[in-house]
Amino acid sequence: MQEALRFQPVDAEPVDHADIVVKPRHLRRVTESVARGLALTIRGLRKAFGDNEVLRGIDLHIPSGQFVAIVGRSGCGKSTLLRLIAGLEAPTAGSIAFDEEPRAQDVRVMFQEPRLLPWARVLSNVEVGLGRERASADAQARAERALVEVGLGDKRAQWPSVLSGGQKQRVALARALVSQPRVLAFDEPLGALDALTRISMQQLLERVWRDQGFTAILVTHDVAEAVALADRVLVIEDGRIAEDVTIDLPRPRRRGSAELAALEGEILKHLLEGSEDTL
Ligand SMILES: Nc1ncnc2c1ncn2[C@@H]1O[C@H](COP(=O)(O)OP(=O)(O)O)[C@@H](O)[C@H]1O
Ligand SMILES: [Mg+2]
Incomplete structure (x- = not known):
């Protein structure tokens, strides 16, 4: 069972040392076990759009909580x-x-465009992620916790239009996290961000994945991002999985390290060779 970190109310404790920074007590982290990520098994998967057969037999097992x-x-x-x-x-x-039947909000996707509702404030945009559970008594508290999780607790009353691109993506991440999904799929979620924002978002994605224990599936065109974040990188070619590379390096990983660069080079070489006849 994965242990996850969550913000929960805890009783106030006296602070003895003035130099210790104590979080407001309603934001103190306590550990709590949560539903683990779902495992999934894909067999003989094909998808055609008319004559265009895009996926031509995908076979894949993703264990619970894998990235x-x-x-x-x-x-x-x-x-x-x-x-x-x-x-x-x-x-x-x-x-x-899936190894267990998912609830409606268990499998979520985050896209490249944050897709926020411009007429709703940040907190309401996050509550949207609760779907039907939005009517529940603790909906607002859950949305607030998700915003704190992505570092935007102080933006709850803002309109989306005043946020930067990176902040909008963090709101979209909070909206995906608020239902405590067991599978979170990302479709090039950082593709539109500048390089520095992108690196801090990668670190945020890794942290929430480690905290929450969901199974993460990240589509990216950035091979450096793939090897920095994932346990495993799949290369899709001609509608099938052409390569399945295990990234067995400890975390947090040092970006720019020789091991990451070597893995990145190997995967890029494969991608470039595979596309030679289409250039
Ligand atoms: N709804 C759709 N109707 C028709 N063709 C589609 C549809 N969705 C995707 N395709 C086609 O399927 C192929 C794969 O698309 P996509 O999965 O978006 O690729 P990728 O995300 O790898 O760039 C493309 O040729 C695209 O035009
Ligand atoms: Mg795509």
Whole structure:
């Protein structure tokens, strides 16, 4: 069972040393076990749009809580695969099975565009992620916790239009996290951000994944990002998984390290060779 960190009310304790910074007590972290990430098994998965057979037999098992990155050239079917996993698209053939039947909000997708409602304040935008549970008594408290989790507790009353691109993506992440999903799929979520914002968002994604224990599936065109974040990188080519590379390096990983660069080079070489005939 994964242990997750959450913000929960705890009783006030006397502070003996004035130099110790104590978080407000309603934001103190306590450990609590949560539902673990769902495992999924994909067998013989095919998807065609008319004559265009995009996925031609995907077989894949993702264990509970694994962080998987998916790379492949543009148009190879990465988004289609995510949409199938999230149930937004139906397979032409084959199956996708979870180890437990997911609840409505258990499998979530975060896209490149934050897709915030411009007429709703930040907190309301996060509450949207609760779906039908939005009517529950603790909806607002849950949305507030999710905003704190992504470092935007102080932006709850703002309009989306005043936020930076990175902040909007963090609101979108909070909206995805608020329902405590057991599978979180990311479709190039950082593609539109500048380099520095991108690195801090990568660190945020890694932290929330470690805290919450969901199974993460990240589609990215950035191979450096894939090897920095994932336990495993899948290369999709010609509608199939052409490579399945395990990234067995300790975390947190040092960006720019020789090991990461070597893995990145190996995967890039494969991608470039695979696309030679299409250039
Ligand atoms: N709803 C759709 N209708 C028709 N064709 C689609 C649809 N969605 C995706 N495709 C086609 O499927 C292929 C793979 O698309 P996609 O999964 O978006 O690729 P990627 O995310 O890897 O760039 C493309 O050729 C695209 O045009
Ligand atoms: Mg795509």
